[in-house]
Amino acid sequence: MGDPHRRPEGVSDETVAALGSLSKALETTECARGHLFAFHQLTGSADFELDRAVDLLRAAGHPEWAERVRTEILGRNVIPGHWTFQVVEAYDRTYYEPFRDLEREAVDRLAEGRDHLYEAELKEARRTRNHPDHTAGPDTPPT
Numbered sequence: 001m002g003d004p005h006r007r008p009e010g011v012s013d014e015t016v017a018a019l020g021s022l023s024k025a026l027e028t029t030e031c032a033r034g035h036l037f038a039f040h041q042l043t044g045s046a047d048f049e050l051d052r053a054v055d056l057l058r059a060a061g062h063p064e065w066a067e068r069v070r071t072e073i074l075g076r077n078v079i080p081g082h083w084t085f086q087v088v089e090a091y092d093r094t095y096y097e098p099f100r101d102l103e104r105e106a107v108d109r110l111a112e113g114r115d116h117l118y119e120a121e122l123k124e125a126r127r128t129r130n131h132p133d134h135t136a137g138p139d140t141p142p143t
Helices: 013-059 063-073 084-111 117-126
Strands: none
Touching: 013 063, 013 084, 013 117
16 A cells, blocks of 8 residues: 555545545544543533532431432433433444444545545645654654
8 A cells, every 4th residue: 555645546636625624524523522421421420429419418407408419410311311321322323433434434435545645745745844853754764
């Protein structure tokens, strides 16, 4: 395959730009998915902290409030029928995995599986020749 970041023969500028845009959209989706995992972890942490709040409310002489927190909020679904792990699973199954698979197939079929062609060409256009921190790749000497 040679240089994995060199455009295959016959791949147009428009195709490189389109695959770059598709990759950028997937990267944004990866960030959104990370936020979804943060939502999952933060909500879980808050739910476990409710155990402490229930104990403290009881100890402070407020058993009715402790019971309300325990029965109305602790362990509650975040959306009807779903805890956060189920939201993550549904997102992955419904949106993320099909998007990831389509992007991979597009790169495989339209660019011989060569990732990040847009970025590689942008790097090549922006790097300063003969500067030691602007080499073409990790194992190439400055040129």
